[in-house]
Structures are given as C-alpha cells and as structure tokens.
Amino acid sequence: MIRTLALVGVAGGVGTTRTAVECAAILALDGRDVAVLDAAYATQGLSEYLPGRVDPDLTDLCLHPERPLADGLHDLEIDAPDRTAGVDSPDRLAAADAPGRVALAPALAPFERLARAKTVEAAESFEDRVAEAAAGFDCVLVDVPPVAANQHVAAVNAVDRVGLVVPGSERGADARRRTADRLRDVGVDPDRTLSVGTDLPAAAATVPTVDAAPAEGPQCPRDGDLAAATAAAVESLFDVELDLEFDDGNGLDRIREGIGGLGR
Structure with missing residues (x-):
C-alpha cells in the first residue's frame, strides 16, 4: 500500500483540495487515520474546511522546525450516517461511523510569512513534516497546486x-x-491521473464535481455516487482495497470493473 501521496492540480481551480479532503474522508471511513498537508500557500484553501483560527499554521511550523507537527493539526469532522438508525437516502454511504481520523495541517498566513516559507530551508522543513506525518498516521495526503515554488x-x-x-x-x-x-x-514521474467531472482516457479513475462549500465538510458520507467513485479512486491512488459497503445501486465493484483495476 502507498502511504504518502501528493495530489497535484494541473491548473488552478480543478478541485485538488476538495479531492484530497474527500479521499481522506473515504480512508477514515475505512478505519484509517489520515493527515492532509497544505502546500498550496497561495490559495490556502484547506483552511476553509476549518472554523475559527488556525494557529500555528503549516508555514509557521516549517519556519520553526523545533515545534511538533501535532501543534498545527486540526481534526476534521466526518459526518458518517448511522446504519442502525436507517439511511435516509438510497444514495448515502452505509457506514456505522467514521472509525478513522482526518487531521488537516492548513496554510493560513500573512504575505510576509508566506514569502519566508517559500525559501529552500523552509521547503526542506516541509519534507520533514511529511515524514513526521507518515510516522504518526496510516496515510498522508499533500495538496499541491501547479508546481511553481520550492515547497x-x-x-x-x-x-x-x-x-x-x-x-x-x-x-x-x-x-x-x-x-x-x-x-x-x-x-x-507521476504515475496516476485522476479526472474530475468527466472521464479522461488517461485517467485511472474519475470523481464527480462537488458544488458544496468547504464549510459543509466532506460530502462522501452524504453522497453514495461520490463516495463510490472516490473509493475507487483511493484504491487506485493508494494500491489498496477498501472494506466499505454501499447501498444498492452505488456499487464500488461496478466502478472497479469500469476502470479495469489499477490504471495510470
């Protein structure tokens, strides 16, 4: 199984942050603890999934390597439906709870600190933060915009x-x-491609576009079609088979067959 993964958007606004959060939610529903690190310093979109103040943020931690990563981790609530209480929509994921954890390490900093966090030294510290996350979590996702800076x-x-x-x-x-x-x-050498919205021939998997605001949190537990597609994407991205159940009509097996197993 792959444990650390960077999702790189090929352009701004393609949905990389949302995709990272939904993938993390699926892994948590499967019982895994997941850290999501924010390398998108310019947009700082990961912070929008959290209410209130973010202090310290990831840029601060990269500038102060003596501080533990745990200081900048914020748990994300995963609103999983309770199967024993009945699923109120046939499109929802059938799961009793979210046994795993999603912890976000967002960037939310003033311009002056952002500039300092883009230095070579701070970028080296970013690598250390990924390794630190890998030591404490089952899986690590990094949200990366089009590659244009040291981090x-x-x-x-x-x-x-x-x-x-x-x-x-x-x-x-x-x-x-x-x-x-x-x-x-x-x-x-990027060896997986994930398309958003519509199929792309070179893609290993495709996930639907999500219109919800970040403040509404991950949508996979509320949307069975999105959950099944994201689960298939996670299986391809992480080389893992998930143990998740879906309501009738939202078969993960059906999507697995459609993408022909693991692809590029």
Missing part, C-alpha cells in the same frame, strides 16, 4: 507517489502533459 518541489519529492488532478476535457489533457513534463524536470 511544491519538496512536497512531490517527499512522498511515495504523485497523482495528477485533471479536469476531464481537452484542456485537461494538455495541462496534464505540461504538468507531467514539469514534474519530470524535478525528478518525479
């Missing part, structure tokens, strides 16, 4: 696997090729 390079070099998040369109296919070439320039 992005550090993120993709610190993980076991890099997956590309791509819109299912001709534009997405072109952006995928450009991003893959850029990653190879920094010594990384």
Whole structure:
C-alpha cells in the first residue's frame, strides 16, 4: 500500500483540495487515520474546511522546525450516517461511523510569512513534516497546486507517489502533459491521473464535481455516487482495497470493473 501521496492540480481551480479532503474522508471511513498537508500557500484553501483560527499554521511550523507537527493539526469532522438508525437516502454511504481520523495541517498566513516559507530551508522543513506525518498516521495526503515554488518541489519529492488532478476535457489533457513534463524536470514521474467531472482516457479513475462549500465538510458520507467513485479512486491512488459497503445501486465493484483495476 502507498502511504504518502501528493495530489497535484494541473491548473488552478480543478478541485485538488476538495479531492484530497474527500479521499481522506473515504480512508477514515475505512478505519484509517489520515493527515492532509497544505502546500498550496497561495490559495490556502484547506483552511476553509476549518472554523475559527488556525494557529500555528503549516508555514509557521516549517519556519520553526523545533515545534511538533501535532501543534498545527486540526481534526476534521466526518459526518458518517448511522446504519442502525436507517439511511435516509438510497444514495448515502452505509457506514456505522467514521472509525478513522482526518487531521488537516492548513496554510493560513500573512504575505510576509508566506514569502519566508517559500525559501529552500523552509521547503526542506516541509519534507520533514511529511515524514513526521507518515510516522504518526496510516496515510498522508499533500495538496499541491501547479508546481511553481520550492515547497511544491519538496512536497512531490517527499512522498511515495504523485497523482495528477485533471479536469476531464481537452484542456485537461494538455495541462496534464505540461504538468507531467514539469514534474519530470524535478525528478518525479507521476504515475496516476485522476479526472474530475468527466472521464479522461488517461485517467485511472474519475470523481464527480462537488458544488458544496468547504464549510459543509466532506460530502462522501452524504453522497453514495461520490463516495463510490472516490473509493475507487483511493484504491487506485493508494494500491489498496477498501472494506466499505454501499447501498444498492452505488456499487464500488461496478466502478472497479469500469476502470479495469489499477490504471495510470
């Protein structure tokens, strides 16, 4: 099983942060503890999933390596339906609870600290934070925007696997090729592609677009189609078979057959 994974968006706004959160939620529903680290310093979208203040954030931790990663981790509530109470919609995931944990390490910093967090030294500290997370969690996901800064390079070099998040369109296919070439320039060969919205021939799996606001949290426990598609994506991304049950009509087996097992 792959334990550390960077999801790299091939362009801004393709849904990389949302995809990382939904994948983490599925892993937690399967009983795994998951850390999600934020390398998208410019947009800081991971922080939008958390209410209130984020202090310290991940940039602060990378600038102060003496502090433990635990200081900047924030648990994300996973609203899993209770099967014993009855599932109120045939499209919902059938799970008694979320036995695993999702902990977010978001970036939420003023411009001055963001600039300092992009130095080579801080990027090296980012790699250490990935390793620290891997030591304490079953799985680690890193949310990475189009690679253009030191912390992005550090993120993709610190993980076991890099997956590309791509819109299912001709534009997405072109952006995928450009991003893959850029990653190879920094010594990384992305070996999984995940398309969002519509199928892309090169993708290992496809997940639906999610319209919910980040404050509404992960949508997989509320949406069986999204959950089944995301579970199939997680199986491909992490080389793992999940032990999850879905209501009739939302078969993970059906999606597994559709993508033909693990793909690129």
